[in-house]
Amino acid sequence: MTVVPAATAEAVRLIEAHFAALEVGARVALERTYTEADVAEYVERTGIEYPGQHVADDGAHLLPPGMLLVGPARTFGILEGPPLARGGLFTAATRRYRRPVRLGESVRYEAALTDKFERGGYFYILVAWHAFDAEGHEVGSGVEEHTVGSARKPRAS
Amino acid sequence: MPTTFREGDTLVSPVVVAQTHSKGAPVQDPEVARSSGLKAPVVPNVFHFARITELMLEHFGAHWRTHGEIDVRYISPLHAGDTLQARARVLKVAPDPEGDRVHLDVRCENQDGAVLAQGAASCVLPSARGAASGTGAG
Incomplete structure (x- = not known):
């Protein structure tokens, strides 16, 4: 018999119910303008050097590529x-970069839930996204495999 | 930044100590980790991903932002206090519609050499560079 802490059992119950309600094909569009505070938090999370390699030829500060994504959990x-x-938890990620994003530039994301499945007791979602700049040019795209909870x-x- | 890439060249990032963040996912919280039976708080995979992308930027420069592609799978958790290092190995340099594309396998290892994340990456080289003879990356 497997004993599961009560707090975990409650989490699993909520996750399972949420997972059942998720509809493959669901779409989300959102717009985001990255600020210095956003980058500062990312730098703190990852320990990367900034601006370091993230400076354009004209001196503008650029978004670290790892920040360009639609958060599946969000x-x-x-x-x-x-x-x-x-x-x-992220369990896999595919990213394609097409244009640099300058700090303060607006990015429009279009994301879709493309699959959901159970594996090893975890509940997974696949989220595919494309990101565009203000002129409609694609700046990147990706597919994120992520657990729900x-x-x-x-x-x- | 190397001027050319050749099959077998190895790119290596600095070794860093993994850390959690107070605003991160609950599994980064020491108390949640303890009550969940984890050996230590789990460091989010954005930490691994950043190590690899910084390594790619170091070697491909601005081209990574316009022609970089990466596919990574996370295999084992990274715990706070572990060390992490990203490594990449050039598999081949092949023609691409926009130039020569360098294909690499990529991985992140902890202090024991365990592979925590692995996958593939590629990037088109600036037109003046390529698979010619010259200084390798490794």
Whole structure:
């Protein structure tokens, strides 16, 4: 018999219900303008050197490529509830970069939930996205594989 | 930045100590990690990804922002206090409609040499560069 802490069991219950309600094909569009504060937080999370390599020839500060994405947890995940129900974990990522993004530039994202599946007790979503600048040029695209929450169903004994 | 890339060249990032962030996912919280039976708070995979993309920027420069492509799968968790290093190896340099494209395998390893993330990356070279003889990247 597998014993699951009560807090985790509640997280799994919420995740499973949320996962069941997610519809493959659901789409989200959002616009974002990255600020110095956004970059500062990313730098703190990753420890990269900034501006370092992120300076254009004309001296403008550029968005670190790792920041260009639609967060799967923010768009299709759970934002409230027990800790292990919220957010989730990236398990794979595909990115294509096409144009640099300058700090302060507006980026429009179009994202879609393209698949969902269970594996090893975790609940996964695939989110495909494209990002465009103010002139409509694609600046990048990607596919993110991500878990819904960080809890998993107990394995059968 | 190297002037050319040749099959077998190896690119290596500095070794960094993994850290969590107070505004991160719940599994980064020491108390949540402890109560969930984790050995230590889990460092988000954005940390791995940043190591690889910084390594690509170092070697491909601005071209990474316009022609860079990457596909990474995360294999094992990185815990706070572990060290992480990104590595890439040139597999081939092949013609692409926009120039020569360098194909690499990429990975992140911890202090024990365990592979925590791996995948593939590629980037088109500036037109003046390519697979000619010259200084390798490794």
